[in-house]
Amino acid sequence: MRSPSALGYAILGLVGQELLSGYDLRKIFSHTPFDHFSDSPGAIYPALRRLEREGWLKASAPLGGRRRTTYGLTPAGRRRFVAWLEQRPTRDEVVGNMDSLMLRFAFLGEARPVAYAVRFLEALSREVRSHLEDLRRFRQSPGVGPSVTGALAFDAGVASYQAYAAWARRARAALVKGGGRR
Amino acid sequence: MRSPSALGYAILGLVGQELLSGYDLRKIFSHTPFDHFSDSPGAIYPALRRLEREGWLKASAPLGGRRRTTYGLTPAGRRRFVAWLEQRPTRDEVVGNMDSLMLRFAFLGEARPVAYAVRFLEALSREVRSHLEDLRRFRQSPGVGPSVTGALAFDAGVASYQAYAAWARRARAALVKGGGRR
DNA sequence: GGATACATGTAAGATGTTACATGATTGT
DNA sequence: ACAATCATGTAACATCTTACATGTATCC
Secondary structure, eight states: OOOHEEEEEEHHHHHHHHOHHHHHHHHHHHHHSOOOOOHHHHHHHHHHHHHHHHHEEEEEEESSSSSEEEEEHHHHHHHHHHHHHHHOOOHHHHHHHHHHHHHHHHHHHSSSHHHHHHOHHHOOOHHHHHHHHHHHOOOOOOSSSSSSHHHHHHHHHHHHHHHHHHHHHHHHHHHHHTTTTO | OOOOOHHHHHHHHHHSSOOOEHHHHHHHHHOSSSSSSOOOHHHHHHHHHHHHHSSSSEEEOOOOSSSOOOOOOHHHHHHHHHHHHHHOOOOOHHHHHHHHHHHHHHHHHHHHOOOOOOHHHHHHHHHHHHHHHHHHHOOOOOOSOSOHHHHHHHHHHHHHHHHHHHHHHHHHHHHHHHHTTO
């Protein structure tokens, strides 16, 4: 009962929308610039088998014609996925796993009411701002040396987090504004 | 003679500045918010052994007192590291490995003349802009569904790349301006 | 009939995580 | 004396990459 990898959650989210085969997933991962996961069969098929073994996915037989196994969520799988969706962003995730946070947020809107997404963004903003303060406190970072490019690379990190903070503000406003309806 | 992982390059870059032990590296990775690599002994020590086995690092004996093995670059290690530094940012790296690109840039300034960093930024800008066009062409991404949060998460990705593009412009200007001296 | 896309897999290997283990040295 | 920190390791495990392997359906 260990927790899935980022790829695992992406699969759970996708097959929760519609039945998909391993091949479908490979196509999605290779043709979608959004969140890129490996489209290699050596990653997808073992991941599907793991998720099925844990009881989160159920396979559907080919049903004649071309060989093709599609997967969907079991009730337990959906519970597991929703539990993940409902987790508030943590500091650790902000520091090193922004991609995984964005993946979660992307799936959040279709499985939970808008209020969840709003609270997600509020927690995210808090953590990002707090991390930005740490970065400012840090400034000239040891390790990368006092070189010009080291300082500039540091600035790039700061700018990236500032962009996320600004986005979170805008996104929250958009959700709150249109929130009553969806 | 395979190429090092991101952790491997980070180690090569750091021990290229001064002799460092595995423990030193762990401290740098755990107390530095810059680029976070694992500070776990299970990652560091095997990585050091690999780099040494490839002939890129040389270990120095403890020299009395407390047991402590420090590492430095061999000439081959420096060549390998510089060859990595000189690589222009590629499309693939921009799409999925911005962290690794920033690591490279951070080390670039102390080992190569400023002109290299300027060209690095120019190539980076090109690739980022081209990727942004692709994203725009994409818009409502299949896979994440047409949910509100899916679209917003997509926007976050766009905003993040825009922040990098703006940073690259500023950074290039800063380098060109102060460039004659350093 | 041959190329192309569909569809799934396996095997070997690298890398990293978590947890455990060991001992030396320094500070109080 | 004791705790904390220094310092290095190993073992088990999961995950992912790369490369190879196999066969089917469809289109022209």
